[in-house]
Amino acid sequence: MTKQGNDKASSFEAVRARLLGLAYRMLGSRAEAEDVVQDVWLKWHLADTRAVQTPVAWLTTLTTRTAIDRLRHAQRERASQATGWLPEPWLDEVAPSAEELALRAAEMSYGVMLLLERLKPDERAAFVLHEAFDCDYAEIAGILERTPAACRQIVHRARARLQRAGAPSQRPDPAAHAQIVERLRAALEAQDRTDLLRLFSDSPEIVSDAPVCGPACASAPAAAGWVDTVTSLAQQANNAEVVSVQGAMCVVLFFEGDVVGLLDVWTDGVEGSTKIISLRIVTGEERLQALNRVVGRAAVTQLLTRIQQNPTPSITMGSDFPVDVHA
Structure with missing residues (x-):
């Protein structure tokens, strides 16, 4: 791999968890989020990025726009389903991965994720970028190709819609x-x-x-x-x-x-x-x-197998793990 190829791979891997967390917040599906991130990687890999001064901004913009396009199609499909559609739960893992840590940093409860389904794709993108990823309105404006004032209004409307739909004004104790x-x-x-x-x-x-x-x-x-x-x-x-x-x-x-x-x-x-x-x-x-x-x-079977193979394992278990591995 060339030096430019190595630099591209390193730049992408440095923000991959953030991109996956963003795409998941937009789409409510880990599988679809991973598809979006893969598409972004291919475009990044093939693009002439020598003039890109801030890779994270370039990649965030492409991820958001790709997720918006996919969400428009997904919302039409979900609206036609006979039963309800709910986001895919993302479990807080016992040994957090980089993706898990990125999601925790961009914390947004499962209930709020469900309410996000009520927003239009642009509204959802602006709200997620501002509320979960701390992007300012100037950054959001560049991504959505709107003015900062328009993005501020989009986020304000999205927040009002979520509150009318029952989103809590503050997290419960x-x-x-x-x-x-x-x-x-x-x-x-x-x-x-x-x-x-x-x-x-x-x-x-x-x-x-x-x-x-x-x-x-x-x-x-x-x-x-x-x-x-x-x-x-x-x-x-x-x-x-x-x-x-x-x-x-x-x-x-x-x-x-x-x-x-x-x-x-x-x-x-x-x-x-x-x-x-x-x-x-x-x-x-x-x-x-x-x-x-x-x-x-x-x-659990895999965990027990590792324990049997190593009688004195060094495994840290979360207090809410639902299995007694020593039973």
């Missing part, structure tokens, strides 16, 4: 949120319908990537009907654990060691009487692949 998520896990595992009813508000919003409400919901009070649905989903699993997904604690459902569901919780934040006001349910096999790669049966 982590300790209080973790406590109610743990109560939800325990109630689901115990099939304690009474405690589940206590956890939910009177009219919770339930969003799923598959039909979740059966005939019983039609005649039942709002909370009771959704609790029956969530209970039925939990009955299809044989274990429930709490894990960290994109900085927030969520309930993951397992069946025979494989992840079969993710429950993302939004609470009202009322001190002393916190209630679940919104629940996002992910059950699609493709969207759960990232979770299964880290905490599913195959991942």
